[in-house]
Amino acid sequence: MKKIILVVLCFFSLQTYAQDLNVRVQILSPQIQNTNKRPLEALQIAITEFINNRKWTNFELKSQERIDCNLVITVKNWDGGSNYQCEAQLLSSRPIYGTTFNSSVLSLNDKNFDFNYTEGQPLDFSDQNYLNNLSSLLAFYAYVIVGLDSDTFSKLGGTDYYTKAQTVLNNAQNASFPGWKAFENLRNRYWLIENLNNKSFLPIREILYSYHRLGLDVMSEDLNKGRKNIGDALPKLADLDKQKQGSMLNQVFFSAKADEIINIFSKGNPMERAKIYNLMVDADPANTSKYEELKKIK
Known part of the structure; x- marks a missing residue:
C-alpha cells in the first residue's frame, strides 16, 4: 500500500x-x-x-x-x-x-x-x-x-541567468561558428549578453520591472495608475548615453515594446501622449513613424 x-x-x-x-x-x-x-x-x-x-x-x-x-x-x-x-x-x-x-x-x-x-x-x-x-x-x-522574464518579476532578478549565458558564450569563443565573438558583428550574441551584464544598461533592466510589475500588472485593477507607473519608468531611457542608443539591448527592448507602448498611451490624455511621443522619438528614432500614432487626436 x-x-x-x-x-x-x-x-x-x-x-x-x-x-x-x-x-x-x-x-x-x-x-x-x-x-x-x-x-x-x-x-x-x-x-x-x-x-x-x-x-x-x-x-x-x-x-x-x-x-x-x-x-x-x-x-x-x-x-x-x-x-x-x-x-x-x-x-x-x-x-x-x-x-x-x-x-x-x-x-x-x-x-x-x-x-x-x-x-x-x-x-x-x-x-x-x-x-x-x-x-x-x-x-x-x-x-x-x-x-529577462525574471527581470520583469523582480528588480534585476535575471542577473544569475545572464551570468550563466555569459559562461556559455565564453565556452564557445573557439567555436568555428559565427555569432559568439565581439569583432564579428555589433548586434550578435556577444553584444546581447555584454549589454545585459553591463551596468551602463541597468536602466533598461530596471524599466522591465517597473513596466511589467508596477505597470501592466496594475492596469487590470487601476488603468490610470498602471499607465502612469509605466510613463514614470520610461524616462530612464534618457539615462542611457546617446552613443548607446543603437546598441543590441536597446534594439531588443524596442523590438518587443514599441507597438505595446503606443497601444498603452494612445488611450491617454493629449499631454501624456505628447510626453511619451517626445521621449520615444528621442530614445528610439528608428521607429519615429510608429510613434506618430501618439500625435493623432483622440
Missing part, C-alpha cells in the same frame, strides 16, 4: 510541476529543394525536447507558469546531411496579471544560427564545456529568456 501511495505521489508531483520553458519550435525550409524533410522533422522534435524537458531555473514552476516562447528556425542552406545554415526568430512573453493577455518580453532575430546535427544525435550540454553549437545556442537563449 505504501508503494502505491508513493507512486501516486510521484505521478502527482510530475503532473503538478513542469520544467521552465514552454517553447513552440517551428523549422521552415522554403529554400530547400530536398524532398526528404524527415531529418528536419527529427531536428524539430530534438530541439523541442532539449529546451522543454530541461531545468533552466532554480524554481519549481507549475505547468501554467512556464515561460511561453516561440522559436522559428529558417533553414537557408542545408547539405542534406549534418550542416545547417539558419536564422532564428525568438519570441518570449509573460502573462499580465488579472487578464488573459500576454506581454512580449523578447523579440530577436539571430541571422547566424548555424550548427551541425545528425538525425538521432543526442543533444548534450554542459555548463563547463562547449560540446556542440546547437546545444550551446539553445542553452544561451534559454538563459537569456529566463533572465
